[in-house]
Ligand SMILES: Nc1ncnc2c1ncn2[C@@H]1O[C@H](COP(=O)(O)OP(=O)(O)OP(=O)(O)O)[C@@H](O)[C@H]1O
């Protein structure tokens with residue numbers, strides 16, 4: 001199996017001197033093609049920081065990090081990953097289609113090819129009918145789907161998602177989770193997913209990494225042995241609840 | 257709040273013609289669209305008429321002398337009688353204002369891009385510009401009249417250009433710089449070059465700032481041209497015409513010229529408003545809830 005993310009003893013300190021904040025320490029993470037990994041932990045434990053290190057939006061202060069056996073900056077320049085931020089971050093002045101085409105424009109993909117791929121992606125997130133709408137004409141969930149389509153438009157091998165459904169209500173959230181699982185199944189992409197929601201982490205992932213607060217470390221790793229095909233019945237299965245309890249206890253342990 | 261916030265706030269507040277902003281129905285003139293149009297503009301038209309009628313009524317009632325304040329009816333009849341002269345002067349002044357406007361706005365855009373690109377340049381430049389923006393630059397008019405020939409339109413364009421330059425430069429720079437951090441991270445995550453980010457994020461983001469300042473600048477440009485003309489210039493421009501007629505106690509003529517100036521000012525403003533809608537139909541202020 002190919003190693004998509006390979007982190008060894010990764011650490012990140014913000015600032016220096018008396019004001020230094022040790023955000024992450026000694027992170028070991030190995031992720032293979034097709035993995036769906038969720039990062040879960042209390043607010044401020046460094047989940048976003050870890051994702052940003054992988055995305056080369058931040059530089060680690062210690063340790064080693066390879067993405068697809070390359071440096072993070074090489075991987076970023078090669079567009080090995082697509083990123084979905086907590087807020088959809090769509091450009092107001094572009095239609096849905098043009099937003100999805102943005103990375104392709106930057107890659108100098110020819111016009112017809114761009115439009116073909118954007119249509120394909122919008123199909124995938126079931127927004128074909130909204131291609132010519134502007135972002136403000138869409139609901140929060142639809143905007144997040146556009147952001148996902150944009151992240152997938154250039155066919156990266158890795159998808160990074162930072163609390164992408166944080167702003168959604170429970171119903172849309174469950175729909176989006178189903179959607180993401182479908183995409184993951186159809187494209188064979190690897191996913192790193194940051195969330196605050198235990199059920200969400202369990203429902204989506206092949207592995208859940210539970211983190212400790214300040215300095216952030218990976219406390220426990222829980223393999224999710226639910227069947228690959230997941231749907232409503234999964235959410236009602238006893239194993240699902242057992243795993244939720246397991247993650248919850250892992251989060252609690254060592255507290256107080 | 258930073259100094260620059262003050263400037264943009266002020267520029268919104270001085271936006272006296274903002275009553276014209278809003279949804280002018282484009283395309284289909286359905287009865288509903290006409291009703292909506294009427295609903296929006298009738299109140300303004302109504303209050304305009306009330307002011308004119310009150311003006312006419314009160315000047316008659318109190319027997320106010322023409323040299324103090326002419327009646328609207330006197331102004332209108334002078335406006336019709338002197339039609340050719342007064343519009344001739346109006347268009348001369350407008351051409352000075354437009355010339356200075358184009359020069360000032362172009363220079364402002366160039367500096368803004370440089371300021372957005374080079375931190376050092378920005379740090380040296382912006383505080384000076386903000387200070388200059390707060391000084392009454394029209395006061396330079398006599399000096400510009402001295403530098404360039406007093407009768408040459410160039411001297412008036414120079415004043416207009418300098419007056420227009422600062423608000424446009426400061427606001428556009430601000431728009432180019434104050435981009436959402438998340439959008440910059442997005443661009444970085446897709447390996448965009450700084451030039452790509454400039455073109456696809458910073459420039460679109462600066463457009464509303466640019467247009468807000470250019471709307472103010474359109475009014476400023478006419479004001480600056482006329483004030484510059486007050487300090488001296490050829491006889492057939494608005495500023496000099498107004499002074500000459502006032503010196504001859506022909507006040508309705510002077511007011512007719514002022515009327516021309518305000519019609520030109522409003523027209524200029526509306527042209528920019530139309531350009532704004534054309535260039536950024538996506539902007540918040542044009543959204544309809546249909
Ligand atoms: N740019 C920064 N400069 C300084 N400190 C930072 C910066 N970004 C994050 N931190 C600090 O690093 C720690 C981890 O932040 P991070 O955003 O990764 O947490 P998180 O797990 O994503 O939290 P949340 O669940 O609330 O999003 C926090 O203590 C935060 O204060």
Ligand SMILES: [Mg+2]
Pocket residue numbers: 047048049
């Ligand atoms: Mg976070």
